Amino acid sequence: MTDMPTFPAIRIEHLTVHFGDRLVLDIPDLAIDRGRITVLFGPNGSGKTTLLHVLAGLLVPSSGRIVPGDALVPLPDHTGIVLQRPVLFAGSVQSNVEYGLRCRGVPAAERALRVTRVLEWLGIDHKRQATRRKLSGGEIQRTAIARTLALEPHLLLLDEAFSHLDPEGSRVLSGVLLELREAGSTIMLATHDISGGLAIADRTVALESGRIQPHAALNAVRGISVRENGRWLFRIREGLDIEHTVAVEGRGIASIDASDITLSREIHESSARNRLRGAIVSLREISGVVRVGIGIDAGVVFEAIVTVHSAREMALGIGDTIVLTFKASSVRVSV
Amino acid sequence: MIPSDPIAGAIRVSLEVSIVSLALAALPGIGSGLALGIERFRGRGALVSILYTALAFPTVVVGLFVYFLLSRSGPFGSLGLLYTKTAMVIGQTILIAPILSTFTLSAVKRLDPALTLTARSLGASRLRLYLTLAREARFGILAALIASFGRAISEVGVSMILGGNIAGHTRTMTTVIALEHDKGQFREAMILGALLLAISLCINIGFHVLQRDSEHRDD
Incomplete structure (x- = not known):
């Protein structure tokens, strides 16, 4: 890989x-x-x-x-x-x-x-x-x-x-x-x-x-934290929201640890509040793990970390469409 | 009374010898001070100790050292420089070079180390780095020039031993003062001393104006 x-x-x-x-x-x-x-x-x-x-x-x-x-x-x-x-x-x-x-x-x-x-x-x-x-x-x-x-x-x-x-x-x-x-x-x-x-x-x-630290990678995006319908959302752009649990409002940065993101081919039901679809733009094997870069939107790239075994089993390849899933509680927001 | 022409001659000789000595000592003195402040090499500490020791050299010791070099039996005796202004310049240059070097070193050591790193990161050659740090340390270097000029114009030992106090030729303000004192002409000696101080003051004011202008312009 x-x-x-x-x-x-x-x-x-x-x-x-x-x-x-x-x-x-x-x-x-x-x-x-x-x-x-x-x-x-x-x-x-x-x-x-x-x-x-x-x-x-x-x-x-x-x-x-x-x-x-x-x-x-x-x-x-x-x-x-x-x-x-x-x-x-x-x-x-x-x-x-x-x-x-x-x-x-x-x-x-x-x-x-x-x-x-x-x-x-x-x-x-x-x-x-x-x-x-x-x-x-x-x-x-x-x-x-x-x-x-x-x-x-x-x-x-x-x-x-x-x-x-x-x-x-x-x-x-x-x-x-x-x-x-x-x-x-x-x-x-x-x-x-x-x-x-x-x-x-x-x-x-x-x-x-x-x-x-190959197992540590931080995804960070700029946007606005807003409260809508009783939920905290971090709006990266119109139509691209991440749900989080940090009770702050205003412009700032949201970060998600790459190891908190799970990857799947299809959207599965789970308790995780955030599911984003993207295309794989990079695959990098370092010290027994694979860092997967996923382009969510123009200019927004998330990184996830999976084991080499998982990457092989899922047959991940550049350009593949993939679903990222992460919990609202794993999103850190600072404004 | 002191005849005015010989005094004017002594003032001229004093200024001429001190200014030429300062000009000659400036490059090696400031250059070595910059090098000692910037470079790290074996023996640097010993060199710095020797330079600081040289600050305390009595002028007569420097005068005697150069005298032995220039006397007829010395290695440079054939040049016939003894009892000339050139000999005085050589002695004063040796006397003030350590002042320029140690003052410059001290000024460079006080600079922010980030300046060196920044200059190197922008691709500065060694020469440009030296010039940049010299500009940053310009107030310290100007102080070195002032102190060195003061040391040169006020010394007696070098002028007396190497110049021989020859009237109208190598007689300086300080050697005239010494002579007037020897003759018991204390009043004249005091007047000449005050004149020497006044000349030094004027030159120092000039240096300070230069320093202030530079500060306003560059900082």
Whole structure:
């Protein structure tokens, strides 16, 4: 069961990182899908930042290697990273955004075009001449993101990029990342918090104590929690509701653990309140389980985890129609 | 009374030697300070200790060391530099380079480590990283320049031993003051001392204006 719908942008093989005697990262095998948004989640100290730094070429691993999916695209020349704590250099927002372009020898005319484009994209063009002391935390974060986006990286790495943004900034960044994905960029976003970008994830990777947790995957979707006919519904879009039990109203994020989702070919009667039909878009076998990606609707992909045995018995294949079932009580909602 | 022309000459020599020394020491001093703040290599700790020790070198010790190098029997005696402004510049450069280096190191160490990581993540070459951190540490580096200039213009040992206090040639403000004191002309010595302070003050005000403008412009 190794067929995949996408090519890996990069593959991590037998990667370990030690800080002194301490093993902080141990990833035997991980492929990052090209043209997808992969969200790396886990608690603080789980190794997310270390992994991103290795991918960005900022940290040399103790062992293992990063193999580019395309031998013609060398890493880290085509990799851009937005670091966890955004800092700006002395000078204007414009000179900051130009920094990486100057480092890479991009001609002045091209630099000007790219700077204008990313500043407008992130909604901070009016701050072009401002220096760091005159910017809010959110504006500094947007500038740091713009500085990396100006490099037009094939692989974009973001470390807790949503954490310094206000709701408007988060909305802008989500939109930008989705546009980049549509344009074919591969994006990896590390977060410890479900509100931080999980809603736009095509795939989640859970990291704990430096190791991938193959049995942990979180589906997150953005929408509105409403109360209708005595039931709590999370409305992803008109006609696509998930029932839940969290008594909160308003716009927010719903998350469902992938291991709480069961798959079947047909809709069966059960006590579970949520049944969604979708098509399999990815199948990935990791450490004795298969992570199944199911496209529910345009842009909404859920992930479920089944055993290898179940996947074989059900003869799961890409493009197959499948039914996802999960209980209302397994849906977590935050607004 | 002190004749005005010799004083003007001494002021000119003082400024000329100190400014040239500062210019010559700036690149190796600031560069080594940046390198010590950015790079990690074997022996770095020992080098930093030696530089801090060099801050306490008496000017006469530096003067004597260079004197032995430049004296007729020394390795560079054939160059005939002893008792010239060039010899004074060499001595003052050696004297102030450790000040520039340690002040710069200290300024770089105070910077946010995320700046280095950010510059590297954006593809900065080593030279660009050095220039970026030098810009970030510019206030500390300016302080290093002020302190170094102050040390150079106010020292006596190097100027006396290597310049020889030759009137109209290697006589500086400080060596004139020492001479006036030796002659018992305390009033003149005090007036010259005040003049030296006034010149230093003017130059320091210039540096501070530069610092303030830079702060307004870049931060």
